[in-house]
Amino acid sequence: MVSNSKAGYYVRICNDNWKRTANLRKAMLDLPFNAELAEGTLGRDRFQFYLAQDARYLIGFGRALSVAAAKAPDPSALAFFAGAAREAVLVERALHESYFERFGLGEADLAAIETSPTCLGYTSYLLAVAQTEGYAELIAALLPCFWIYHDVGTAILERQRRTGASDNPYQAWIDTYADDDFAASVRTCIAEVDKAAELADEHTVARMSAAFTRACEYEWMFWDSAYRMESWPTTHLRG
Incomplete structure (x- = not known):
């Protein structure tokens, strides 16, 4: 615990980490997946692959939120993170399922899309933090999924307003993450991370920052791997 003389010293950890990851976040907006999604030109096969991976990621994310x-x-x-777990598993998955239905994808089609190395790595990382680290480190690792998705969704929506673009087949996805209700969840999660940092010692704060950065890196990798429709390089070696 920090002493009273240090109270508030770490309260800006989220802003500090947000600034420190500026290059990484800009690179996410510039990724072909997000650039083409913003323009509505992203290939359906790539978006389908992304949705299949994201649906599986959300199960692990929901479990980590429950922890x-x-x-x-x-x-x-407790109420916020429990509610966020429910949203991840039920509400966001409903968005995926609406696209699956639109694309005519059934259970067999989705089962044929193997979980990518990046998706498995990201979910495994969050669950490992949930099981081996404290509350402060865990919520710092969970925050980027909230904050970055809102940042990307909002940036795309602003670009559409400037250009007058319309009829984007992925508009429902964009609107979900640029939504005011989702923005409120982002603010709540930021406040919880700042609150935890304010009460933590310097070693824990450093671990929180490291967890935040690592999750941001996984967010970049997730979209990049979706565009490449990443497969396991060892597939041909399986028996």
């Missing part, structure tokens, strides 16, 4: 709820130090944090 955060269990570790939460007060009822308000």
Whole structure:
């Protein structure tokens, strides 16, 4: 715990980490997946691959959120992370399923899309943090999925407003993450991470920053791997 003389010293950890990852976040907006999604020109096969990976990621993300709820130090944090877990598993998956239905994809089609190395790596990382680290490190690792998705969705929506673009087949996805309700969840998660950092020692704060950065890197990798429709390089060596 920090002493009273240091109270508030770490309260800006989220802003600090957001600034520190500026180059990484800009690179995400410039990735072909997000650039083409913004223009509505992203190939359906790539978006389908992304949705299949994201649906599987959300199960792991939801489990990690549930652990955060269990570790939460007060009822308000417990309610937020428990609610976020429910949103991830039910609400966001409903968005995926609406696209699956539109694309005519059934269970057999989705099962044929193997979980990518990056998707498995990201979910495994979050679940490892959930099991081996404290509450503060865990919620710092979970924050980028909230914050970066809102940042990307908002940036795309602003670009559309400037250019007057319309009839984007991926508009429902864009609107979901640029939504005011989602923005409110982002602000709540930021506040919880700042609150946890304010009460933490310097070693824990450093670990929180490292977890935040690593999750940001996985966010970049997730979209990049979706565009490449990443497969396992060892597939041909399987028996």
